[in-house]
Amino acid sequence: MDKVNTSPLHGIWALTNRDLKKWYKVPFIFLMSLIQPFIWLALFGKAMNITALFTGSAFNIPGLNIPKEVVNQIGKQIMLQTFGTQDYFSYLAVGMLTFISIFTAMFSGMSIVWDRRLGFLDKVLSTPVARGAIPMAKVISTVIRALAQAAIVLLLAALLGMDISHITPAGLLGSFLALLLLIVGFASLFVTLAIRSTSWEAQMAVMNLLNLPILFASNAMFPVNYMPTWLQTIAKINPISYAADICRQLLLASPGMSDLSFGFTYLAAFAATLSTLGIILSWRYLSK
Amino acid sequence: MPPKVVEAHNLTKIFNKKVKAVDNVNLEIEQGETFGLLGPNGAGKSTMINMLTTILKPSSGTAKVCGYDIIREAAEVRRSIGVVHQEYTADEDLTGLDNILLCAALYGIPSSTAKQRAWELLELVELKEAAKRKVETYSGGMRRRLELACGLISRPTLLFLDEPTLGLDVQTRVAVWNYIKRLKEEYGMTIFMTTHYLEEADAICDRVAIIDHGKILKIGSPNELKSGLGGDIIEISVNTDKLDLTTLIREIKGVKEVKKADALYRIKAERGEEVAPAVIEAMRSRGLTVSKLSMIKPTLDEVYLEYTGRSLRAEQASEEEMMALRRTLHKARG
Numbered sequence: 001m002d003k004v005n006t007s008p009l010h011g012i013w014a015l016t017n018r019d020l021k022k023w024y025k026v027p028f029i030f031l032m033s034l035i036q037p038f039i040w041l042a043l044f045g046k047a048m049n050i051t052a053l054f055t056g057s058a059f060n061i062p063g064l065n066i067p068k069e070v071v072n073q074i075g076k077q078i079m080l081q082t083f084g085t086q087d088y089f090s091y092l093a094v095g096m097l098t099f100i101s102i103f104t105a106m107f108s109g110m111s112i113v114w115d116r117r118l119g120f121l122d123k124v125l126s127t128p129v130a131r132g133a134i135p136m137a138k139v140i141s142t143v144i145r146a147l148a149q150a151a152i153v154l155l156l157a158a159l160l161g162m163d164i165s166h167i168t169p170a171g172l173l174g175s176f177l178a179l180l181l182l183i184v185g186f187a188s189l190f191v192t193l194a195i196r197s198t199s200w201e202a203q204m205a206v207m208n209l210l211n212l213p214i215l216f217a218s219n220a221m222f223p224v225n226y227m228p229t230w231l232q233t234i235a236k237i238n239p240i241s242y243a244a245d246i247c248r249q250l251l252l253a254s255p256g257m258s259d260l261s262f263g264f265t266y267l268a269a270f271a272a273t274l275s276t277l278g279i280i281l282s283w284r285y286l287s288k
Numbered sequence: 289m290p291p292k293v294v295e296a297h298n299l300t301k302i303f304n305k306k307v308k309a310v311d312n313v314n315l316e317i318e319q320g321e322t323f324g325l326l327g328p329n330g331a332g333k334s335t336m337i338n339m340l341t342t343i344l345k346p347s348s349g350t351a352k353v354c355g356y357d358i359i360r361e362a363a364e365v366r367r368s369i370g371v372v373h374q375e376y377t378a379d380e381d382l383t384g385l386d387n388i389l390l391c392a393a394l395y396g397i398p399s400s401t402a403k404q405r406a407w408e409l410l411e412l413v414e415l416k417e418a419a420k421r422k423v424e425t426y427s428g429g430m431r432r433r434l435e436l437a438c439g440l441i442s443r444p445t446l447l448f449l450d451e452p453t454l455g456l457d458v459q460t461r462v463a464v465w466n467y468i469k470r471l472k473e474e475y476g477m478t479i480f481m482t483t484h485y486l487e488e489a490d491a492i493c494d495r496v497a498i499i500d501h502g503k504i505l506k507i508g509s510p511n512e513l514k515s516g517l518g519g520d521i522i523e524i525s526v527n528t529d530k531l532d533l534t535t536l537i538r539e540i541k542g543v544k545e546v547k548k549a550d551a552l553y554r555i556k557a558e559r560g561e562e563v564a565p566a567v568i569e570a571m572r573s574r575g576l577t578v579s580k581l582s583m584i585k586p587t588l589d590e591v592y593l594e595y596t597g598r599s600l601r602a603e604q605a606s607e608e609e610m611m612a613l614r615r616t617l618h619k620a621r622g
Contacts, residue, residue, distance in 0.1 A: 004367070004442075005396030014393030022381045119375035119612065126341045126371040126448075127394040128363055198608050 011129035015137030016144070019111065023145055033107075033145075037100045037153045041093060041160060050088040051079060082223055084254025085163060093157035094251055095220035097150045097175070098244045101183045102214065104146035106207045108138050109190030113200045125286065135191045135282040139275060142187040143180055150179055163252060171250035174260075178246040181267035182239055188271075188278030195282045220244050224257060239270045291355070293317050293446050293478045294340065298349035301335050301502075309335040311502035312349065317495075319445075322472065322479040324493035326486065326588075328596055332502040333482040334374070337450050340480070341371050354445045367395070370444035370477075372435045374451040375612055376619045380424040384415055384434050387423060388441055395442040402441070409437040412474060413467055428620035429460035433467055440471060449481035453488060455620030465491050486588035496588070498595045505595040513591045519544060520560025524553050525580040526571055533571075540566050560585060 023030060053075075076086055083091040112135075115121045124134060158164050194203055215221065217231060218240035224232055235241050242263040248254040256263070294317035301310040310332045317323045325333050338344040340353055342362040351358045354368040378387045385406060392402035410416045413433035423431065432452065439447055452468065453461040469492065472479060483489055489496045490510045497507040506513060526533060528551075537546045537553060542563040545556040557563035560583045568578050 005398070007396075010396045011394050014390055017393075018379065018382070018390050021386065022379065026381050117608075117612070118615070119373050119377040120379065122343060122375075123371065123373055123377040124394060125343050126366060126369070126373075127391070127442075128366045128396065129394050 008130045009133065011124075011127070012133045012137045012140065015124070015129070015133065016141045019138065019141035020144060023141075033100075033104065033149060034152055034156075036103065037096050037149075038156060040099065041096055041153070041157055045089050045092045045096070046160070048088060048092070050083075051075075051086065082226070084223075084248055084256075085252045087163060089161060090157075090163040090252055091248070091254075092221060093154070093160075093162045094247045095244050096153055096157065097179060097247055098182060098218070098220050098240050099215060100149050100153050101146045101179050101243070102186050102240060103211065104149055105142055105183050105186035106190050106211060108142035108187045109194030110200060110203055110207070112138055112191055112194045113197055113203050116195075116198055117200070131286040132279050132283040134286060135188070135195065135279050138191045139184060139187045139278075143183050146183045146187075147176060147180060150176070166253040167251050174250045175247040178243045178264065178267055181264075181271040182243040184271040185239060185267070185274040188275040192274075192278040192281050195285055214238060214240060218244065219257065239267055242266050291319055292352070293319050293321075294323075294351065294353055294480065296340070296349070296351040299336075299339060299346050299351050300348045301332075301339060301344060302347040308502050310339065310346075313499075313502070313504055315351075315497065315504065315507075317478060317480060319478055320476065322492055322494045323481070324489040324496040325480070325482045325499055326484065326489050326496050326592060327482075327499040328484060331500045331596075333499060334450065335502075336499070337371075337448055337480070337482060341369060341448055342366055367442075368444060369446045369448060370439035370442055371448045372439040372450065372452060374454055375616050376431045376435065378423045378431060378434050378438065381422065383420050383422055384410070384426070384430075385419040387434060388438055391438040392441045397442065405441055405443075406437075409440055412471060413437050427460075428456055429463060431619060432456065432460075432464055436464075436467060436471060440475060440477070443475060444477055446478045446480060449479060451482055451484070453483070453485065455617040457621075461485070461488070468492055486592055490588050498592060500596045506591070510588055514586045514588065515558060517586045517591055517594060518556050519558045520556070520563075520586065521584045522555040522557060522560050522564050522567065523580075523582045523584075524555070524567060524571075524578050525551050526553070527577050527579050531576075533576075536570065536574075537567060540570055542566070 079086050079088070085091050112121070115124075121134070125131075154162075190207075193206065197203055217234045218224075218238040219235060220240055224235045224241060227235060236257075241257065245257045246260060246263045246267075249256040249260060258266075294315060296313055296315040299310055299313045299315070300308065302308050313332075313336065325336060327333050335344065339346050340351060340358060342358050342365050345359060353365045356362075356364040356368070358365055378384075379390070382390070388406040388409065389399070389402055392406065393399075397405070407416070407419075410419050413436055415430060415433055415437065418426065418430060423434065426434065436449075436452075439449075449468070453464050456464060465488065468479070471477075479492075481493070493510060495507065495509050496513065498505045498513075506516075508516070532548065533553065534546050534548050537543060537555060540563065542557050542559060543555055544558065547554040555563065555567065564581060564583055568581070571578050
């Protein structure tokens with residue numbers, strides 16, 4: 001008898017590797033996935049020049065001869081106290097890291113719908129690969145892709161003028177750990193939602209319905225403090241807020257919404273709960 | 289007696305508590321056989337394969353595949369079988385070689401062994417040249433050959449082929465049959481296939497079962513099934529209308545039945561090709577000449593129609609199945 005790997009975890013890497021190959025061997029898809037955050041960064045981020053509202057010649061009060069330095073100081077303080085950094089672009093750039101992460105996580109669900117439709121899932125089900133390995137491989141490949149894309153977004157942001165004076169290696173590592181936890185949670189959620197579905201239209205609809213609201217109901221683009229109370233409540237439950245908050249504390253040295261240890265604990269609990277639940281549900285569903 | 293590779297006992301699958309897709313099927317397949325499951329669309333062929341390959345759990349009944357129970361020992365079953373699905377499941381964005389290696393990895397085959405086997409199989413199905421091209425550039429026949437190679441990477445005892453030539457043109461279909469025969473010679477696996485092309489079953493199967501409405505209606509070798517219809521039909525005209533030759537013909541060895549219609553004799557015989565010369569010889573020894581002779585050998589088509597009926601089927605396929613079928617046909621022609 002031939003020697004074969006019979007461990008229950010075999011096949012995870014094979015499946016993960018397949019998804020990654022599909023990604024980096026098809027440059028078009030790779031580029032497409034970067035265009036959206038780039039548009040947000042370059043167009044939205046640069047056009048929403050909130051910083052200029054409060055500083056520079058744009059802001060003055062007619063009749064009162066307030067010295068320019070005073071105006072600038074006030075402007076800086078408003079920015080600092082609102083966004084925790086002196087320019088809005090840096091604030092948004094960090095939010096974009098969470099945006100690209102959840103956007104990629106949502107597509108993990110899409111790819112499992114296609115695997116089912118094209119018969120690939122049935123093929124895998126007739127091999128000795130453990131059922132649980134199928135959702136796990138999807139989550140792992142999504143994490144790798146999303147982190148790589150987040151790194152590229154961060155690089156783009158730096159090139160476009162993000163404030164990088166506070167970035168340290170430890171800060172980078174911590175930020176990516178927070179993003180990783182966020183991606184694990186969301187990828188598990190979307191894989192679980194998708195695994196029963198054969199219709200990519202339905203999956204697309206769910207994605208379209210969710211992607212902007214979960215982003216707006218977080219601090220990804222605007223600080224939580226200035227939201228109405230009901231929205232604050234949602235934003236403070238939303239794990240995206242914690243990931244963005246941790247990244248801002250570590251990359252921009254902003255004062256945080258909550259302290260780092262609470263943020264990490266919250267994200268770890270989010271990731272652990274959804275991935276465990278997701279894998280168990282998919283496993284049970286696929287073993288039918 | 290060779291061991292049984294498939295043993296099904298009262299295997300039943302009921303969908304939505306009312307549709308009996310497979311209804312109390314009993315089936316035994318011996319090692320080394322090529323077994324074909326024939327039936328119209330929706331007869332229960334795919335459900336049968338899905339249960340035996342452990343993708344679906346039966347509603348009742350049991351089956352053993354390669355000696356393992358399909359419910360309790362599903363993992364062992366999956367380890368000993370290879371499956372070639374009706375759909376083209378290869379990943380379009382990857383190369384042929386990458387696809388085979390992916391299958392190997394799914395079976396837990398170490399990569400050095402996998403590479404060696406992959407090239408060996410690619411050689412057998414003549415895809416060596418195209419191995420490093422993306423599958424999206426492959427023709428329908430090439431894709432099918434790639435699927436065959438993937439199905440055999442784990443050297444399975446039993447290979448399932450679900451509609452292996454669906455949508456292929458005639459030349460490609462015959463070529464695929466030859467590849468299947470060649471692979472079988474090389475690896476000696478048992479084959480369980482479904483098809484609704486009767487000439488396909490006739491060309492490669494040792495035994496076929498006709499299934500309809502979830503029930504097996506008839507089982508046997510293609511020849512047995514054909515002779516079950518009463519054998520070949522020979523029609524002769526003899527240049528005399530005075531003599532009745534019925535009794536004479538009936539005495540010839542191998543003749544089962546003779547009917548006279550004017551100067552035309554309709555003879556039913558087990559092996560027409562042997563009986564026909566004997567009939568001519570018998571006429572000649574009496575100074576008579578056979579002026580016309582025709583022979584009809586019953587095809588599996590007639591057997592099939594005999595059991596499944598001739599009425600047209602109202603297609604009851606879901607939208608999803610239709611989409612899958614369309615994709616398969618599209619790729620087959622690609």
